[in-house]
Amino acid sequence: MIIGVLNQKGGVGKTTLSINLAAIFSRNGARVLLIDADPQGSALDWAAARNEEPLFSVIGLPRATIHKEINQIAKGYDYVIIDSPPRVTDLARSAIMASDLILIPVQPSPYDIWAADEIIKLINEALIYKQNLKSAFVINRKILNTAIGRDVREALEVYSVPSFKASITQRVIFAESAAQGKAVCEIDEKSLATKEIKAVVKEIMEFLK
Template identity: 30%
Template sequence: MRTIALTNQKGGVGKTTLACHLAVAFTQAGQNVVLLDLDPQASAAEWGDAREAEFPHVQSIQPSRLAKTAQQMKEIGADILILDTAPHSEGTVMDAIRLADLVLIPCQPSIMDLRAMSKTINLVKLTQVHAFAVLNGVQHHSTMAAVEAEKTIRDHLGLPVAPVKIGERVAYNRCFITGQAAQEIEPDGKAAAEIKKLHKWTAKQLERVPA
């Protein structure tokens, strides 16, 4: 079983959106996926409740149950475990990071987001886990802001940035109403294409992590 943690101590950066979309993408690729919602707001769990499709399995748990639940998921044959963490919770974030094979830190290309994510990066640096920032909510007319944000994260915060950038698209918001993912409601849309690229890149990163 491989574990991916979506984390950032700042709220509103798109952790749940990316967690749900990656969960569907890995499921569509034929893998058994479990998405654990560690956020008290339980947005991912509510999305899961709204889904008509049986998979991926989505479960809301108390952070204190993370290690035990992860072990149970491994025992029942899960291939991919995705952790959607809560903001403003250093202990939970650290537990998720230590458990993960890969950490993705969603971040919007704004100065406030860049400043806030330094706390999460410092936690990641306490471990040996593979971690990347993922630029999310990138506006179509402001590609320069994304370029500058990537440079700041890489050169000043010391964290590599995923080559796939996620745009600010209506499809990502629409799908939460119906418990779907963008690739399900608009298979040929731009959002679906972005998620396909992100899934492919993420899968490659997992392959590079020693078993």
């Protein structure tokens, strides 16, 4: 299973979501590969900051040939997660064509909702060639007890892509864990952040059935 985490808008938390999803899949017993397709290399930086044994493999592949190489690269892995860059359209197209499922992290702000149009257009282009491609929004960096946090799912209904019920709240533990090269589940297995990531993983599994 190949999951692309994409949004043409920057700063929506693609790397944080990718890393923490990979960690839960790995903790569940799966063999996981995280592909850092962002020229900035944030996931590679995260892996380099880690002192413990790796939970999963991380490689850098910031080039628009992912879809051509993915069958070879993915051999032996149960899940491959592609952390994609913003604004690099050829690379984004390649990541989409390589994926079975596209997760679109979106922050609860009008700007993010409007900007989602760009990635939806790329997905619709890919559907011409890859009719079984699935996609879904994941509300990320939600601020608790705000109207926009509650209303964002309704606002996203203008698109033909469903939104997951599970969402991720903005929490300090995400930054604290990243600085140590760890996932939130390693910092605190019982934290609300870990529960939210697990809920997204559960919904991915249900969505793919």
